[in-house]
Amino acid sequence: MRPGLLLGTMLLLCGSTAEANIYAYTDSSGVVHLTNVPGGNDRYRMVMRTPKMAVAMARADFNQVARAHYQALIRAAASRYGVSPALVNAVISAESGYNAGAVSPKGAVGLMQLIPATADRFGVANSFSPADNINGGTAYLAHLLRVFSGDLKLAVAAYNAGSKAVIQAGYHIPPFAETQAYVPRVLAYYRQYLNSGGKAGGLNPQAVAQAAPQLIQVSNP
Known part of the structure; x- marks a missing residue:
């Protein structure tokens, strides 16, 4: 190593x-x-x-080599589904910090932290495969953007809490502490990637850390 x-x-x-x-x-x-x-x-x-x-600083700095390595896959999936590469990068940054082997206590897997039901729904054969995971996660994001008529905040909220929770909240961000923190965190990453011309390597970790520090979920040993 x-x-x-x-x-x-x-x-x-x-x-x-x-x-x-x-x-x-x-x-x-x-x-x-x-x-x-x-x-x-x-x-x-x-x-x-x-x-x-600050954990957001640690997450933003994690494995810059891996971050750069996945950009071709991210751009390909973003183009395929009509989603901004900056948004895909933002979700990956918030979900796994570009750790393809990440597993949450709730069983979400890989770069975009797909739960088994979502992986099955979008044809992901192996959630630990960066290509499969990014493709499935980006397809899911595209679906959520369609469901919520392009409303980025609601789509991001649904990625975290599920579409049903957003709809039940009257098409607002659900009143869950995790989701209330998650949406501005993803949007902070998104703005950073847009400002860097879509290049993940241009992320300013200090700005993200100030915008939305959070806990990192890691798998059990």
């Missing part, structure tokens, strides 16, 4: 403006496993005590 990628992964494991110790072990195949919740697994040893920092 390269030092830059190792640091990016460690940052991803940090809690919002809180300290989090990082634990690691190397398996018999030479794969390095990292976690901030060793859960009593005696194979893990603490390798880093992280400083306090």
